[in-house]
Amino acid sequence: MKTVLVIGAARSGIAVSKLLMKHDYQVLLTDMKEVPEKTELEQAGIQVYDGGHPDELKRTDYAFVVKNPGIRYQVPFVHYFVEHHVPIYTEIEIAYRYAPEFTFAAVTGTDGKTTVTTMLHLMLEKKAPSLAAGNIGIPLSEQVLQSDGTKKDVAIELSNFQLLGVDTFRPHVSVVTNLAPDHLDYMDTLEDYYRSKMNIYKNETKDDYFIRNVDDENIMKYAQNIPCTVIDFSLKRDDVDLYRKGHYAYYHDICLFDTDTLKIVGDFNCGDAMMAACMAYLMGVDVKDIQDVIEHFKGVEHRIEYVETINGVRIYNDTKATNTHSACAALSAFDKNVILLCGGKDKHISFDDMKQFDQEVKYCISFGETKNHFKSIFTHWKAVETMEEALKEALKMAEPGDTILLSPACSSFDQFKNYEVRGEIFKDLVHKYAEAERED
Incomplete structure (x- = not known):
C-alpha cells in the first residue's frame, strides 16, 4: 500500500484524504491547528497529526504529497519535500484523476474568475445538471466522492x-x-505568478480550446506554445474570433448575445460575459440558453454589489477586489464622486495604477495595514484604523449623488478571516446605518 501525506486539514484536505483512502492509499493528514474531525478521521483509518507538523513526517518514501494551495512552498516543512523532489500536488489534481466522468471548463486570471465561472455554471445548468468547483462551490474532491458516475x-x-x-x-x-x-x-517573482497561470492549458490537445485575451499584453507575452485550438478574444478589435460589434457579442459569425441586456456594470463585465458565453457554447450550450442567463444575471456577491442607498448616496460592496487591477476595474464603472474605502493586508504591490482615478475619487478613506500607502495616490485622502471607521467617515462627508465604494485593493487577512467575511461585515454595517436612518 502506497503512503501519501496531506498537508492542511481544511474542507478540501479532509475530502482529498477520504478520496485517497477510497483508492487504497495509506493517508497521513497534518495541520498546524487542532483538527475537530480528528476522531472521525482516525476511525476511518486516516492518521491525523494536528497542532503542528512533527519531524517524524519528514520522509521521502511518500508516493506524493497533497498540499493546501494556501500554504507557501517556502514554509520549511513543505520546502523539505521540495528539496527532496517528492511530487507535491493540490487536491484538484487528485480529484481530476478519479473523475473520468467529468468534463471541465476551467477559468483562471487575476480578476473576473468568479464572475466568469458563476455565469458559465448557470449556462451549463441549462443543458444538464452540472457542477461549480475549485475556488467556488464544494471542493472538487468532495464532489468526486459524491459522484455516482x-x-x-x-x-x-x-x-x-x-x-x-x-x-x-x-x-x-x-x-x-x-x-x-x-x-x-x-x-x-511576478514572472513566476504569470507563468503559473499558463498551467491551465498545458495538458490540452488540438481537440480542446483556450480563449486568449489579446487585449492583455501580459497574456500575449506568456501564453506561448499553446497545444490546443486558440480562440482570440478582444473588446477593442473585431478581427478576432470572439469580439464585440455594435452592441452584440460574436463568436465568429454566431451572435452570442446582445450586450445591452447585461445588467452588470463595467466594460470588464461585458468581457467576462463574452468569455463565459463562448466557453458555454463550446461546451454545447444552446445560444438561447446563453442569452437567457445573460439577461437575468445580476452579478456575483461581493463584486461591485449594490447594498443600499442612504440619503441619496449609493453604496457598493466590492470586497472581492483584493488587488489594484480589480479595484481599478471597479472605479472605471463609475463616472465621478466616488468615496473610496480601501486598504488591508500588504501584499507588496504598488498602488500607483490607481492614480489615474484621482479625478473620479472625491475622497479616499483608507484603513488597515496599508492605510498610509494611499497618501501619495489620491489628492483627497484620510487614514483610519478600521473599515467601520472608514464607512462612518464616508457617510458623514457624502452628499446626494455620491457613491461609496468599498474596493480594498488589498487582501483581508490583516483584520478579517477572508474577503467574504469583510464584505458581510460591511453590508451588515451599511444595513444598520440605513435602518437607523429610516427610524429617525
Missing part, C-alpha cells in the same frame, strides 16, 4: 496556487481572463 460538466475556478500543483489536469475549454500584479507575498 454520471457524466457532468464542471465549471471550475482555479487560482495560481492551485495550478502550481497540477500535473495531468486537462480541461476541454480554458481561459486566463487577464494578468496583473498580485500575490507577491506568495510567489518569488
Whole structure:
C-alpha cells in the first residue's frame, strides 16, 4: 500500500484524504491547528497529526504529497519535500484523476474568475445538471466522492496556487481572463505568478480550446506554445474570433448575445460575459440558453454589489477586489464622486495604477495595514484604523449623488478571516446605518 501525506486539514484536505483512502492509499493528514474531525478521521483509518507538523513526517518514501494551495512552498516543512523532489500536488489534481466522468471548463486570471465561472455554471445548468468547483462551490474532491458516475460538466475556478500543483489536469475549454500584479507575498517573482497561470492549458490537445485575451499584453507575452485550438478574444478589435460589434457579442459569425441586456456594470463585465458565453457554447450550450442567463444575471456577491442607498448616496460592496487591477476595474464603472474605502493586508504591490482615478475619487478613506500607502495616490485622502471607521467617515462627508465604494485593493487577512467575511461585515454595517436612518 502506497503512503501519501496531506498537508492542511481544511474542507478540501479532509475530502482529498477520504478520496485517497477510497483508492487504497495509506493517508497521513497534518495541520498546524487542532483538527475537530480528528476522531472521525482516525476511525476511518486516516492518521491525523494536528497542532503542528512533527519531524517524524519528514520522509521521502511518500508516493506524493497533497498540499493546501494556501500554504507557501517556502514554509520549511513543505520546502523539505521540495528539496527532496517528492511530487507535491493540490487536491484538484487528485480529484481530476478519479473523475473520468467529468468534463471541465476551467477559468483562471487575476480578476473576473468568479464572475466568469458563476455565469458559465448557470449556462451549463441549462443543458444538464452540472457542477461549480475549485475556488467556488464544494471542493472538487468532495464532489468526486459524491459522484455516482454520471457524466457532468464542471465549471471550475482555479487560482495560481492551485495550478502550481497540477500535473495531468486537462480541461476541454480554458481561459486566463487577464494578468496583473498580485500575490507577491506568495510567489518569488511576478514572472513566476504569470507563468503559473499558463498551467491551465498545458495538458490540452488540438481537440480542446483556450480563449486568449489579446487585449492583455501580459497574456500575449506568456501564453506561448499553446497545444490546443486558440480562440482570440478582444473588446477593442473585431478581427478576432470572439469580439464585440455594435452592441452584440460574436463568436465568429454566431451572435452570442446582445450586450445591452447585461445588467452588470463595467466594460470588464461585458468581457467576462463574452468569455463565459463562448466557453458555454463550446461546451454545447444552446445560444438561447446563453442569452437567457445573460439577461437575468445580476452579478456575483461581493463584486461591485449594490447594498443600499442612504440619503441619496449609493453604496457598493466590492470586497472581492483584493488587488489594484480589480479595484481599478471597479472605479472605471463609475463616472465621478466616488468615496473610496480601501486598504488591508500588504501584499507588496504598488498602488500607483490607481492614480489615474484621482479625478473620479472625491475622497479616499483608507484603513488597515496599508492605510498610509494611499497618501501619495489620491489628492483627497484620510487614514483610519478600521473599515467601520472608514464607512462612518464616508457617510458623514457624502452628499446626494455620491457613491461609496468599498474596493480594498488589498487582501483581508490583516483584520478579517477572508474577503467574504469583510464584505458581510460591511453590508451588515451599511444595513444598520440605513435602518437607523429610516427610524429617525
